[in-house]
Amino acid sequence: MACVVACAASLLPGTARAQAWNDQRTMSLVDLAIARRSAQLADTGLSDYHATAHGYLTFLAQVGAGYPDPPKVVRTDELAVEVYWRAPNQSKQRIVGRRDTLLLPTDIAYHRDHLAIVQNNFPGIIRLGDGDEVRDVPHPLSAAGREAYDYAVADSLSIRTVDRRWDVMMVQVRPKDDRLPRAVGAVYLDRATGSVVRMTFSFTRAALKDPQLEDVSIILESGLVDGRFWLPRRQEIEIRRTATWMDFPMRGIIRGRWDICCVTVNQRLPAQWFAGPEIVAAPPAQLKAYQFPGTILQSLPGDVTLGENDDVLKVQEQARELVRAGALARARLTVPSARSVSDLVRFDRNEGLALGGGIAHRFGDGLFAKARGRFGTGDHQWKHELSVGWQRASGAGVTLTARDDWRDAGVEPEASGLRNSIVAQEFGSDLTDSYRARGLSLVLDAGTAGGWRWALTLDAERQDALGLHARPASGTFAPAFAADPATVRRATLLATRPAAPGPFGSTVSASAAFGVEGATFEAGPSSGASTTFGRSELVANVERPFGSARLVLHTTAAAVLGPDAPRQALVRFGGPVTGPGYDLHQLWGTAGVSQRVEWQLPAGAIPLSLGRFGSLAMPVTVAPYAQAIWVAGGGAGSAAYGSLGVAVLTVFDLVRLDVARGLRGGRWSFGFDLTRDYWRIF
Numbered sequence: 001m002a003c004v005v006a007c008a009a010s011l012l013p014g015t016a017r018a019q020a021w022n023d024q025r026t027m028s029l030v031d032l033a034i035a036r037r038s039a040q041l042a043d044t045g046l047s048d049y050h051a052t053a054h055g056y057l058t059f060l061a062q063v064g065a066g067y068p069d070p071p072k073v074v075r076t077d078e079l080a081v082e083v084y085w086r087a088p089n090q091s092k093q094r095i096v097g098r099r100d101t102l103l104l105p106t107d108i109a110y111h112r113d114h115l116a117i118v119q120n121n122f123p124g125i126i127r128l129g130d131g132d133e134v135r136d137v138p139h140p141l142s143a144a145g146r147e148a149y150d151y152a153v154a155d156s157l158s159i160r161t162v163d164r165r166w167d168v169m170m171v172q173v174r175p176k177d178d179r180l181p182r183a184v185g186a187v188y189l190d191r192a193t194g195s196v197v198r199m200t201f202s203f204t205r206a207a208l209k210d211p212q213l214e215d216v217s218i219i220l221e222s223g224l225v226d227g228r229f230w231l232p233r234r235q236e237i238e239i240r241r242t243a244t245w246m247d248f249p250m251r252g253i254i255r256g257r258w259d260i261c262c263v264t265v266n267q268r269l270p271a272q273w274f275a276g277p278e279i280v281a282a283p284p285a286q287l288k289a290y291q292f293p294g295t296i297l298q299s300l301p302g303d304v305t306l307g308e309n310d311d312v313l314k315v316q317e318q319a320r321e322l323v324r325a326g327a328l329a330r331a332r333l334t335v336p337s338a339r340s341v342s343d344l345v346r347f348d349r350n351e352g353l354a355l356g357g358g359i360a361h362r363f364g365d366g367l368f369a370k371a372r373g374r375f376g377t378g379d380h381q382w383k384h385e386l387s388v389g390w391q392r393a394s395g396a397g398v399t400l401t402a403r404d405d406w407r408d409a410g411v412e413p414e415a416s417g418l419r420n421s422i423v424a425q426e427f428g429s430d431l432t433d434s435y436r437a438r439g440l441s442l443v444l445d446a447g448t449a450g451g452w453r454w455a456l457t458l459d460a461e462r463q464d465a466l467g468l469h470a471r472p473a474s475g476t477f478a479p480a481f482a483a484d485p486a487t488v489r490r491a492t493l494l495a496t497r498p499a500a501p502g503p504f505g506s507t508v509s510a511s512a513a514f515g516v517e518g519a520t521f522e523a524g525p526s527s528g529a530s531t532t533f534g535r536s537e538l539v540a541n542v543e544r545p546f547g548s549a550r551l552v553l554h555t556t557a558a559a560v561l562g563p564d565a566p567r568q569a570l571v572r573f574g575g576p577v578t579g580p581g582y583d584l585h586q587l588w589g590t591a592g593v594s595q596r597v598e599w600q601l602p603a604g605a606i607p608l609s610l611g612r613f614g615s616l617a618m619p620v621t622v623a624p625y626a627q628a629i630w631v632a633g634g635g636a637g638s639a640a641y642g643s644l645g646v647a648v649l650t651v652f653d654l655v656r657l658d659v660a661r662g663l664r665g666g667r668w669s670f671g672f673d674l675t676r677d678y679w680r681i682f
Contacts, residue, residue, distance in 0.1 A: 021150045021174075029169060030151050032194030033141045033187070037121070046087065046229050048269040053081040053093075053117050053232075055258035057110055062251040071253055072653075072677070076101050080290055081116050083232075083260065090274040091119040095281040097290025110254070116279045117235055117258050121196050121220055126183065133239060134216055137181045137207045140173045141196065148182060150174050157188075166224075167191040173201075181207035185217075195230045197222055214240040214251065225263050232260045334361045337370050341682045342417030347425040349477040350406065350434050352378020352470035358385075366390045366397065374405075378469035389443075396447035402440055406466070409433040409481060409568045410585055411537050411558045414575030418682035419673040428475030431575055431584050435483035435568050436464045452495045459490040462522070463568060478584070484566035485522040490515055502542065510540040519566050526564070533562025535569055552598040552623075559591040560633075571631065576671045579629050581643040581662025590633030598625035598647075606650070621649040627660075641666070649675060 020026075056078055060071035080097030093116040111129040124142040128134035138145040155170040168188050175182030185201035202217040216239050223233030237256040281287065337358035338344055346354050356374030363369070370387045383405045391397030414431040415423075424430040439461025446454040465483040492515035502508030513536065520530045535558070542553040556578050558571040571592040572585035578594040579587055600623040607618075624646045632638040645660030658671035674682060 021152045023152075026151050026153045026171060029153070029171065029189055029191065029194065030141070030146065033189050033196065034143065034146060034194075036194035037141050037196070047266050048084070048086040049225070049229075049231060049263055049265040050085075050267055050269065051083040051232070051260050051263040053079075053083050053258050053260045055079050055081070055117070055235075055256060057114060058255045058257075060253040060255065062253065071251070077110070078292055079115060080292070083117060083119075084269055084273060085119055086269050086271070086274055089120065089123075090271075091278050092274045093117065093119075093279045095279070095287065097292060098281075098287045099290075099292060112279050114237070114254065114256055115281075117232055117260060118218070118220055119232070121199055121222075126201075128216060128218070128237075129210075129239070132209055133213060134203055134207050135181070135209050137183055137203060140183055140187060148176060148180070150176055154186065156191075166197075168197050175204060178204045179206055180204070183207070190230070195222075196220075197230060210241065212241045214242045216240075223260075223263075225265060229265060231263055231265075234259055334359065336360075337372060340417060340680060342421065343372065343374070345421070346374075346417060347421040347470070348432055348434065349424060349428075349430045349468055349470050349472075350379065350466040350480060351376025351381070351383075353425075354378075354383075356383075366392055376469065379467065391445075392447070395445065395453070397445050399443045399445070400440070401443070403461075404436075404438040406434040407437045407463070407568070409435065409483070409570075410572045410575075410578070411556050412539050412577060413679065414577050414584065415671075416674045416676075416679040416682050424470075424472060424477075426473050428472035428477045430477060433481035433568075433572070433585055434466055435481055436466055437461045438464075439488075451500060452497045455494045457490075457492045457494060459488065459492070462487050463566070481568075483568045484519075484524065484526075486519045486566050487522060488517055488519045488566075490517040499541075504544065506542050506544040508540070508542050510538065512539075513537045517565075517569065519569075521566070529564070531562065531564040533560055533565045533569070535560050535565070548602050550600040552596075552600060552625075554596040554598070556594040557592070565590070570634075573629050573631060576658060576660075576669070576673070579641065579643065579662070580627060580645050580658065580660035580671075581666035581669050582629075582641065583667075587629055587631045587639075587641060588634045589631040589638075592629070592631035594627065594629045596625055596627045598623050600649070603648075618650065618652060621653070623647040623649060640664075645669075654678060 056076060058073060058077075059075045061074050062071040077098060077100040079095060082094045082096055084092040084094075086092075095115055111132065113128065113130055121141075122139055124139050124144065126134060126137040126139055138148045140149050140151075150173070152172045153169050154172045157168050157170070158165055167190070169191050170186055170188050172186050174184055178184075182204045183201045184204060185199070187196060187200075188198035189195065190197055199218070199220045202215050208216060217237070219234075219236040220232070221234040222230040225231050235256070235258040237254075239254040241252045242250065337360035338356075343356050343358065345356075348354075354374050354376040356372065358370060358372030360368060360370040367390050368388070371384070373382060373384045375382050385401060385403040385405055387399055387401040389397055389399035391399075410433060420431050439459065441461075442458045444456045444458075446456075448454075462485075463483060464485045466480050468477060468480045470477065492513050495510075495512045497508070497510045499507050499509040515535050516532070517535060518530065518532045521527055537558045538555065539557075540553075540555045542555075544551045554577075556573070560569060560571060570588050571590060572588045573579045573592055573594050574582040574586035574588075575584045600621050603620045603622040605619045625644075627643040627645070629641040629643070630639070631641075642663040643660050643666065644663065645658055647659075648657045649655070650657075653675055656671075656673055656675045658669070658673075660669050660671075661667070662669070
């Protein structure tokens with residue numbers, strides 16, 4: 001049994017400074033690595049080797065503008081593979097174990113080469129996905145690649161074992177022409193021998209053969225065997241595909257993670273073992289009988305994101321931005337436009353049944369224009385929104401919008417658009433307090449910095465109350481929201497943090513707004529009077545797993561600083577999100593906080609057959625919760641309220657059923673809605 005030295009055995013900080021592109025020192029190291037790769041195939045010191053590989057292939061889905069939410073696991077496959085290699089370049093891999101867990105309906109089929117590892121750090125021409133994903137890319141450490149790429153030494157690190165130390169140089173790689181099929185990333189080379197210790201690559205747009213591919217990134221790490229052979233130790237791959245329904249983006253992600261161990265060299269492997277296809281599988285019965293430890297979800301690594309080191313993440317993001325920039329600059333297309341299903345059809349008490357749609361056009365070089373419209377069959381009025389703008393590949397840009405549409409009072413929505421339309425139409429329960437807003441909006445988006453996305457919004461609009469123009473199938477609507485007619489000028493700084501790792505093993509997401517508004521009242525006792533005030537909002541969500549259970553904390557806070565703000569600018573709580581067990585926006589004032597504490601517990605599963613998609617156990621989660629609400633500056637002065645409730649989440653965490661009771665002047669409430677992850681769609 002050979003001794004394997006992992007790359008991360010002992011990493012010491014390096015002293016190398018960033019070099020100029022293609023300087024003599026860098027090119028000498030690159031030439032040594034190219035020669036080493038060519039000679040390694042004929043190195044009589046390594047005649048063959050055998051190893052075992054254990055890996056996961058995970059398919060995830062992500063939806064929404066900017067993909068703000070963590071991706072949802074749809075399916076996970078766990079694989080065990082026997083790996084064989086024989087000089088000069090023969091490779092054979094045999095899949096001996098495979099099991100999968102389906103969490104959402106899908107019939108995804110993986111390419112054959114995703115079911116095994118990459119041998120020899122790729123041949124001279126790189127292919128992935130059997131050539132359907134990446135094809136015809138010159139390897140950066142090949143004779144053809146030397147003429148196709150620029151190189152620069154960026155950093156160094158040291159690997160130390162008991163009796164030896166290796167100096168490893170990080171060499172950045174970029175294409176001379178990013179319009180051709182090329183790799184982008186870095187190679188880590190042993191300075192003494194030129195051997196490849198690690199490779200991290202993404203690819204240019206021209207290298208991605210599927211037009212729906214957003215990017216393909218790969219990490220290959222090697223370990224030292226017998227003190228002389230750098231052989232595969234760890235590998236990761238991530239493939240992202242994007243599509244758009246109307247103007248609503250969707251992303252599918254395949255993540256592969258492999259650990260290779262138990263390497264033995266020079267075993268005189270028979271030549272006949274390497275006949276036939278490179279990757280084969282044992283019979284289905286043998287694959288199923290393979291004994292994996294635990295359940296697949298228990299053994300799946302908690303961190304399935306690609307790249308754990310800061311330098312790798314930087315290289316991948318740089319490569320992805322190059323790919324996105326190229327795609328954005330060349331894209332010229334016209335598509336239907338809708339932010340959600342509710343843009344197409346909705347029902348509420350102000351306009352009755354409303355039908356709408358839109359169109360978007362990209363002119364190339366980041367320029368775009370969008371137009372959306374909607375007609376209410378109850379109020380017989382058109383609502384519209386026209387936007388023009390420019391956006392960089394990073395997401396930064398500027399957008400000018402002219403609109404005549406509805407806004408909703410309150411800090412955050414109390415229900416999904418789909419749920420609100422159904423319940424409003426059938427039972428007269430409309431969980432929106434809408435008012436009319438006509439004017440211009442300028443958004444200056446600065447992109448992402450420090451994990452937050454920053455934007456400045458400048459608004460100038462006329463706000464008016466709406467009337468009641470619909471009748472439900474049963475029940476009676478509450479009166480229309482009595483907004484104050486006013487001309488408003490507003491500047492707002494918006495900060496959004498998508499879900500990301502937080503302290504103590506938690507996941508944190510948040511959005512905050514800080515604004516200054518000037519309002520001139522246009523009707524009523526205060527007609528002609530003006531006021532200036534500040535308004536701030538914070539919505540934060542913290543989740544922390546404890547074994548199979550999960551603690552969820554949801555915070556909503558807002559404050560108005562200044563006198564005589566219009567009714568529509570006040571802080572309003574009440575409804576399934578901010579005040580379960582209380583009527584819509586029953587609790588209002590100039591400042592308030594609503595805090596929910598929820599404990600989610602698995603409560604079994606419901607067996608379900610999905611035909612050709614396979615069968616699965618549909619999990620059921622029970623979530624008791626408590627909510628504390630405090631408001632000040634309203635009709636009741638400063639007051640505290642509370643709620644107790646319990647929810648059941650099921651249908652792949654798509655549906656949530658709630659029962660809650662308001663503890664101070666509240667009532668019993670019963671709710672049925674989609675979980676919040678899907679509100680952006682519906």
